[in-house]
Amino acid sequence: MRHSLLPFLAAGLMAVPVMAQEQAGNDPKPGLAGGHRKAAFIAAHDTDGDGAVGLDEYNAIRKKRFFDADADGDGALNEAEYVAEFQLRLDQQYADQGRTQGDERYAASMKQAHVRFAIVDRSRDGSLSWAEQQLVAASSFNGHDTDENGVVDAADPKPVREDQDDQDGPDATADTASASDEVSN
Numbered sequence: 001m002r003h004s005l006l007p008f009l010a011a012g013l014m015a016v017p018v019m020a021q022e023q024a025g026n027d028p029k030p031g032l033a034g035g036h037r038k039a040a041f042i043a044a045h046d047t048d049g050d051g052a053v054g055l056d057e058y059n060a061i062r063k064k065r066f067f068d069a070d071a072d073g074d075g076a077l078n079e080a081e082y083v084a085e086f087q088l089r090l091d092q093q094y095a096d097q098g099r100t101q102g103d104e105r106y107a108a109s110m111k112q113a114h115v116r117f118a119i120v121d122r123s124r125d126g127s128l129s130w131a132e133q134q135l136v137a138a139s140s141f142n143g144h145d146t147d148e149n150g151v152v153d154a155a156d157p158k159p160v161r162e163d164q165d166d167q168d169g170p171d172a173t174a175d176t177a178s179a180s181d182e183v184s185n
């Protein structure tokens, strides 16, 4: 049941304050650094630029980014590697949008990357394994693919949870088991 992952999304990812760039309506369009809203998700993962993110496309870019970021080659990402990978994309996004690095938003986004690492490192050992990354990735993809057709695009109805950013959910540990069912594809 893909929708069983939504409570995890709400509790885990959305308990984090919304990225500063997503708070105002007149912001630059989303870019590579992504975010949890669908437009940002698509911008960050639509590698062929057709406005949709298929599961294969998504998994391929996630995998490439993960292993490209693994600077010490141990098969997992420590916090520095994880944050550096995000920063690469954030820098690219800023360059694409002609914005100047080092503004308040940039700092907030970087701070969020550290916060996210603490969330996705579910085993709390300071190391994000590929298995942990896949759990997060599956939850994220399925949270956006609300019509469950294996593609995230404009046709997916907006998730109900998207409007509940201020709601702190319970600890989502119980949902991680069900999330593992989603990883194999």
Ligand SMILES: [Ca+2]
Pocket: 045, 046, 047, 048, 049, 050, 051, 052, 053, 054, 057
């Ligand atoms: Ca695409």
Ligand SMILES: [Ca+2]
Pocket: 070, 071, 072, 073, 074, 075, 076, 077, 078, 081
């Ligand atoms: Ca590593």
Ligand SMILES: [Ca+2]
Pocket: 144, 145, 146, 147, 148, 149, 150, 151, 152, 153, 155, 156
């Ligand atoms: Ca879909």
